[in-house]
Amino acid sequence: MSGSSRRPVLGVTTYLQQAQTGVWDVMASFLPGIYIEGVTRSGGIVALLPPQPVDPDIADRVLDGLDGLVLTGGRDVDPASYGQPPHPNTDEPARERDAWEFALVERALKRGLPVLGICRGAQILNVALGGTLHQHLPDVVGHNWHQAGNAVFNTSVIKTVPGTRLASLIGESTDAQCYHHQAIADLGTGLIATAWDTDGVVEAVELVGPQFVVAVQWHPEERLDDLRLFSGVVQAAAQYAKERAPEGRSEATRERKRA
Structure with missing residues (x-):
């Protein structure tokens, strides 16, 4: 891509919670800069796409201006959304963010928008499509390696399934930063x-078909020496933008291109 006019625009979801900066301690939308x-x-x-009141029309209006969607990490998804009572170790739900991201996913999938899910983003995608979650992995695998705590990322060896979109992006295995x-x-x-x-935990999913919908349980943003997943969704977004170009751009954008 040889200029900002040809770069795709990707919406990236954000947190909405209490945050401190300087003398301020306020409810804020924020996102680690590495994303x-x-x-x-x-x-x-x-x-950036902060949580806010949403309905399908609002989600569509937001997605009209985007070429791709990245669902980021964060608090546990509300277990009520997949029909389970909360586990004692499950976070207090951020229901406004859940509703916002569920709406974005639903409308993004309907229009064929490329999607990359990261950690919570993989869980949002799965639940939005009717799946469920293990609420506390130590109960399943017998240890807490996947989330050591205190912002310490452990490295797990991930094996991909041959012939999948993910395998075409990152090869047969990778070292993943897990939390x-x-x-x-x-x-x-x-x-x-x-x-x-190696514990048999699902570490990535993708949607069957031509649409780029890939979601990983690990944190690729923690290893920016390896941009293959980000590059994959950006390239898919560029192709999406190219295919919808005539009808998907505003008259003002077309005027700038003609100038």
Whole structure:
């Protein structure tokens, strides 16, 4: 891509919670900058998407201006959304963020928008499509390696499934930076598991078909020396933008191109 006018715009979801900066201690939308860097270093433009009141029309209006969607990490998904009571170790739900991201996913999938899910983002995608989650992995695998705590990321060896989109992006295996105490249990409709770790935990899923919908349980933004996942969604977004170009751009944008 040889100019900002040709770079795709990717919406990146954000947190909404209490945050401190200087003398301020307020409810704020924020996102670790490494997510932004992952997209921009891969050739994309970032539009931040803070949680807010939503309905399908609002989600569509937001997505009209985007070429791709990145669902980021964060608090546990509300277990009520997949029909379970909360586990004692499950976070207090951020229901406004859940509703916002569920709406974005639903409308993004309907229009064929490229999607990359990261950690919580993989769980949101799975639950949005009718899947369920293991609420506390230590109960399943017998240890807390997947989330050591105190912001310490452990490295797990991930094996991909041959022939999948994920395998075409990152090869047959990778060292993944993990920080999750939950994981995918039952797969959502249309999803296939595309990577597993040595404990048999599902570490990635993707949607069957031509649309780029890939989600990983680990944190690729923690290893920006390896941009393959970010590059994959940015390239898919660029192709999406190219295919919808005449009708998907505003008259003002077309005027700038003619100038």
